[in-house]
Amino acid sequence: MIGLLTTLFMIRHVAPDEFGRVAITLGALLIANAVIGFGADNLVAINKAKLDADSYVAFRRSYSHFALMTFVVGQIVAVPVWLSGRVDGLVLLVPLMALLKFFVTMAGIEYIMEQRAVAYGLVQLLTSIAASIATVALVLWVSPTAESRVAALMLADAVLLVVRYGLRPTVIVSWRFDREAFGRIVRFGAPLMVSVGPAYLLNEADKVVVAQRLDLAAAGVYGAACTIAGFMLTFITALLNTSVPKLMAALKDGRELPSRVAMRYAVRFCGLSIAFASLFLVAYTFAAGHLLPARYTEAIPVVYVLVVMMQWRSVYAVIGTVTDYYGMTSSKLIGFALAAVIALGGNLLLIPHFGLFGAAFGTGLGYAALAGWLMLALVRRPFSPNTV
DSSP states (O other), X not given: OHHHHHHHHHHHHSOHHHHHHHHHHHHHHHXXXXXXXXXXXXXXXXXXXXXXXXXXXXXXXXXXXXHHHHHHHHHHHHHHHHHTTSSOGGGGTXXXXXXXXXXXXXXXXXXXXXXXXXXXXXXXXXXXXXXXXXXXHHHHHTOSXXXXXXXXXXXXXXXXXHHHHOSSOGGGOSOOOOHHHHHHHHHHHHHHHHTHHHHHHHHHHHHHHHHHHTOHHHHHHHHHHHHHHHHHHHHHHHHHHHHHHHHHHHHHHOOSOHHHXXXXXXXXXXHHHHHHHHHHHHHHHHHHHHHSOGGGTTHHHHHHHHHHHTHHHHHHHHHHHHHHHXXXXXXXXXXXXXXXXXXXXXXXXXXXXXXXXXXXXXXXXXXXXXXXXXXXXXXXXXXXXXXX
């Protein structure tokens, strides 16, 4: 809710082209996030579930050191990219944003796996409040631009990390190059790293194609619609976080086919997701006309399509978690490649004819293909209890 209110504030005080810059920057962050953690962040949940406390601490420290190394490389690469003059200056902040997000993700997974739901919820709430307060202050008193929003998000993530790890975080002390640990991270994440490009196309092709085929202002309007509909995505993420410990326990038990576990949880998950989407859209119907200013009214009907198509993300969220548990990274790579082709092709074909509605449909079709492919991979996988 806080994020939604912040979005509505941004819509009223920030021009569509600046909102478009925010959307494109956050899209670039998707790639940077994968690069910083080398696509292996799911190892945090897996190792938290399987390792004893001391072994997990050793893994966490090694993974943190690995992320610091990739951050340095990413920052070095960002400078000549910016100097080329082809990208926004915000690209210089993307590696640091990704590093902060890496540790935030790690902290969140730890809270979840420790089943500290209250602590996790409280920290998330305080982080959202901090981001909102910083956004309002910077937009009103400094500059109503994309830079203000990006700076606010970074500040909020930094606050969360201080709460979780303190001012002298043990996750990054005692630096050493752990060849064995780094090797495990690379082996697990390599196939997923190859999927970074397809994942970017799946999630961000709609915004990029809108900006290219229409204009940056249209990308800002579409980005506003995506941010409002993102309230649905926030619910999906929260629901998944509460489901992961029980889902992992069911998989670890190994007495039931993985495909059956995935299907059972997916049905329950989607039922709750659809119920929440219905309530959200009813409330949105009454409020949209009063909340969005005239320059963003084109976003109002697009939100309905986005929320409906997001239900495919609910299906993928469950099935993708199961395939991650079993280390099916190659299947996931193929699935992302297939989904990216469908999403990009759908956007290129639909946006010229249907505008922003075509963008929403194109991405949804990509997630439908991804969920279907991974489910097929689970069904075809030999049943090997307790195998990861």
